[in-house]
Amino acid sequence: MTRPFVLGLTGSIGMGKSAVAAMMEEIGVPVFDADAQVRLMQGQNGALLPAIEAAFPGTTGPDGVDRVKLGAAVFGDDAALARLEAIVHPAVSEARMRFLEEHAVAPLVVYDIPLLFEKTGRKGIDAVAVVSAPAEAQRERVLARPGMTEEKFAQILARQMPDSEKRALANHIIDTGTSLAQTRAQVAALIERLIPTR
Template identity: 40%
Template sequence: MLKIGLTGGIASGKSMVASRLAELGATLVDADALARKVVEPGTPGLARVVDAFGTDMLDAGGRLDRARLGSVVFGDPSRLAVLNGIVHPLVREAAAGIIAAAPRGAVVVQDIPLLVETGQGSNFHLVLVVDAPDDIRIARMLEHRGMTREEAATRMAAQATRADRLAAADVVLENAGTVDALLAQVDRLWTERLVPFADNLRRGARAARPGAAVLSPARADWPAQAARLGARIRAAAPADILAVDHVGSTAVPGLPAKDVIDLQVTVTGLDVADRIAPLLAAAGFPPVPGANFDTPKPAAPDPAQWEKRFHANADPGRAVNVHVRPAGSSGWHYALLFRDWLRNDPEAAAMYAEHKLALTKQFAGTRGTHAYAEAKEPWFTDVALPGMDAWAAHSGWRPPSYTLGSPRP
């Protein structure tokens, strides 16, 4: 199943997005609704809340007075932490039951207001953030919820900042305009990304990448995207993955590149790579048959030093290559040294950019990127290898040393 985490600040329009996704066919897990359910009269959750906050938190009918409780905890981080410690585990348990009952191939959307605050982003294939500027959200709370400006500000201050939510987002749904504009974004996302993503996951297939190689100007958010993707990969097999490193052109600041994130997953051996392959596939990165060797640079007496396991994204909205390589192998060493050489030698980076631009023009009329990739190989051997080896000798560069139990980004 495709697991989607949906979040947004108070009055952002998150509930409207959740409802629309449910109408389109998603299985919805509403954390707010579950949070109410687990503290209904007669539940252990309500008993624990009363123990912690007193019987004053109950109304005349014995139900939880949420407004009164909110006035106690919002603005007091210690009291809010106590409440969250009671409610969140119960909500997670109830959510797990709904997810377990979802059909194979379902798109499961978990509506979690505090997804960012609780650090749950790596548990999902995608995190959707519904966003609106703070002033618009405050105006909505004043108009539609009857809050004072002070109450609205207090509620917002108790949640993650807008910047933190946007940093955690794979998809941002803008809601500063009309309802129709927001719902149109949701409909496009469902049709163009979520449904194909779920189908690719079910089939264990990578997303299609039509078209020729096209270079994009360097994007400032490539490292942040790589970090989010790397966290998901580490979470898939934390006991077996030594590190996930951002490599390739998108890891070099300022370097034009195909808009593809390359990640190197370090393991102790190919037996481990094979064992975790189903876990990576379930996380959204299925294996790609027939792509388990790097081209030796130069031809090596031991080709096994260039053997790897190659995975790619099932998500049609974000191209990702995942190279699973044994620590210390030639391919592993080359990927890290090449990246660090380009990061530290502006002339080398400019030379590589010029070479790539010439090749994209040469192969602009071809289908796919295979011819472009093949044409780059001589440059890696004839130009890059001696250049980066000389830089490593001059700078004293050494590859990192990883140990199990201490995964590094």
Template identity: 35%
Template sequence: MLRVGLTGGIGSGKSTVAGRLAEHGAVVIDADRLAREVVEPGTPGLAAVAGAFGDDILDAAGALDRARLAARVFNDDAARTTLTSIVHPLIAERTGQLMAAAPADAIVVHDVPLLVENAIGPAYHLVIVVDAPVETRVARVVRDRGMPEADARARIAAQASEEARRAVADVWLDNGGWVDEILAEVDALWADRLVRYESNIRLGHANQYGGPRLRSYDPAWSAQAERLIARIRAGIGDPSARVDHIGSTSVPGLPARDIIDLQLTVESLDQADAFAEPLAAAGFPLAPHVSQDEPQDPDDRGKRLHESADPGRLAQVHLRVKGSPGWRLALLFPAWIRGEEGVLEEYRGVKERLSALYEGDTERYEEAKEAWFAEGASRAQEWAERVGWRA
């Protein structure tokens, strides 16, 4: 099963995206719809809300007067917290039931307006954010919901900022144009990424990796690494686990293959093996081979390697025992390249020369780099001792 989080601010057109994904066969779980279901007349949820806020939040028929309740909690943090404490556990329980009922090969799209605000992005294999220019969103809300413009702007201002949404977005869909444009983007996303991603997770396959072609440094690599780190921690159930962004993509200004390398620190290889199943479920199956763009252990038996199942974001997760030589080198080399004057330029030259020489042959490219790493190990250690670097 592939778990996809879908979010976007009011007026972004998120429902258009959800509807198209449903047409393709996605199991869509609408958090707003569940929020209404759990407080329908006769439910324990409605009784609890009325008990907390009084019967005046009910209409003449005994149903929840949503407008009156919204006015009560909009500018009252304590009241909003009380409402959340009642409703959210009920929504979570129902969401869990629907996810458990989905087929094993389902692509489950969880439509959650407050995904960013509630910091639940790491719970999904992928997060899709739908956005549109503010003026477009205001016009849609006024037109489609009959909301006064001032209220629409206040609602938008109270929600997560574009910066906060971009930080959690694996996929950013700009829905400010024609409907046909956003539908075409969703169609391509479904065929090229979501279907393949689900299949890879279900079958335990990592995505296929290409040759040693280099890309210019991409500042987005850092944010992408942070999202993957959060998913790894959520997957293994340890929010404090040490996971470091390593390898060439962790060095600003250094060209690299478009593969995010991460190192998960473990206490033992037994612990690494215990993480194999939860990591695979989180989208990082055990790799059938060892190939990476960073210093290797003297003995490959000294680590475990997992690779991303996501066709749209290649990544490798190296599980190494804390204090082992390979663990320390994986942390030391990027620090040295970042910190020692001239080393970044030197390594860039090595990478560019070897990438051109062994185009399409990853194995020979990696082998050729080992000479530079072998010579650099002593230099890196000297630098570490000189500046007092510690892993």
């Protein structure tokens, strides 16, 4: 049985991965957004709420997970973070398998996974595209986010594989240190290259 070519899309914080994923969707490629899936499962009536509340009492409410409270419960605590990941990651993995089944006839699907190298691994993924930009562009984008501080940025970076290592492991690199039009052209060229291979 044939299945779609699976492209893993990843990149460190502030590199423009979400913008690239949106460009791929615009072209018509089905994109599985791991972060959006987590938000859905942690949102109002989300499937993960009972397990998260049991592990971290007081961090959920009628609207779902209280991200501030849950963040405070796991921030800087590796054991707590591991407990949370043990709840979240298997559920995301199941959702990804369902997504693949739903798009079984597509020639290409994209898994948008922020921590692909760090947590998920390449199993079931045919090639990986890393979204990358110069460090100063990354820093500027991240520190412009609401509520972001130097300390938070440093902690996030410490948990992520350095960009240079991701680039070395990538099958394809999409450079977002350029104009949006240039990035869009790179995305279109990559999709064009991948689809005829089937």
